[in-house]
Amino acid sequence: MEKNININLKVWRQKGPKAKGAFETYKLDGISVDSSFLEMLDILNENLINEGKEPVVFDHDCREGICGMCSLYVNGHPHGPDEDITTCQLHMRKFKDGETITVEPWRSAGFPVIRDLMVDRTAFDKIIQAGGYVSVNTGGIPDANAIPISKIDADEAMDSASCIGCGACVAACKNGSAMLFVSAKVSQLALLPQGRIEAARRAKAMVAKMDELGFGNCTNTAACEQECPKNISISNIARLNREFLKAKLAD
């Protein structure tokens, strides 16, 4: 059965990185609870365009929770009140009729606002680049069973690799720390024999880049793990600390 709700939207509007932002409130009537959060924003933007106003700028791409582009801070939670999903997978059935929904951008010095709800996350790309590649010459293609990897390690590396780099961890962190992201990216390679060869250099380079870009220091509150749409565990952070300290002590 079709059910519609009326909502109030409190949306952060900001002209540019240096401009001063402020909230603006919009009323939206007759939103289907079956529509997704981003479809609801599409409706809002269509209304705004029809009224001759500037539409709200927000990031989105695949709209199926894989690309990591969507990034809204909805009612005090990165990716909204639902668990283990990205904003694009959030549905309006999670909200009540007459509710005021507050939509903010990721707020962190490492992610400056480009406009409205869109933030610049190239800092994450820079950290990935600093990590470099698995640049070992392997010669011809080895047999799949030439390098045995235990199921446990393979699974854990895969879990770490499920990080989509959306930045919800930084957005959730009271310290603006990027440790969950960096630790996932270090772990996905550190857990596998192919990645071990350059593990020490990678951990040092990625942590150095993370610090250089102005991300904060982790204080183990675990808010990142709770808000992560991909359930990345903070045991990755312990692994990153271990990899980094081992590398530094070996120098």
Add this chain to the structure above:
Amino acid sequence: MYWLFKSSIGRKLVMSISGLFLILFLTFHVCMNLVAIFSPEAYNMICEFLGANWYALAGTMVLAAGVFVHIVYAFILYFQNRSARGNDAYAVNAKPKNVEWASQNMLALGIAVVAFLALHMYNFWAKMQLVEILHKVGMDVDIANAQNGVFHIQNTFSCPIVVILYLVGLGALWFHLTHGFWSAFQTMGINGKVWFNRWKWIGNIYVTAVILGYVAVVLVFFIKNICSYGAACGI
């Protein structure tokens, strides 16, 4: 060793090691305190032994350095983290579930612990080791009670207000340490999926035992005093 100051993980390592050092100190401290419950004479012997000889003074200096490093790094990390957070605060802040309250308030708890420490130093250190040091450097001070620890315990914990302040201070310390303990091992990288809950349990049990030890000394002496003399708040 430059990376201990320059990298985020290095700075956190300093926090974790200095913190664990302070927990170790608290463990020795509570062991000695518990002696006072069972044998006041034995406790005073410890006070005499740890008076103001060079070993005790060197130990005190190392301890003070540990406290100093932990506090200085706490503020460095706090201000760095605040600037990393950015200028605009969130309008709506929902605390994610399963996030410890203590973990988000470590600085406030730390400041409460420092205030408690100041009161504690005034109640005991200023009347014991400080008096001995002043005496040693030739100042005219009364050292009659400088090594009489039990006398100062009885004096301090005869006042209900001081007792309540101590219990509140110990409460703040409990919150600070329950987060700090497992957090230190996480920072040193000695943690993982399996050990995560183990460290939390070990930390909670250990810290609770230490804090209960302190609480026991405060309450035992308070109740003893109430029974024999009634409450009194002399300074």
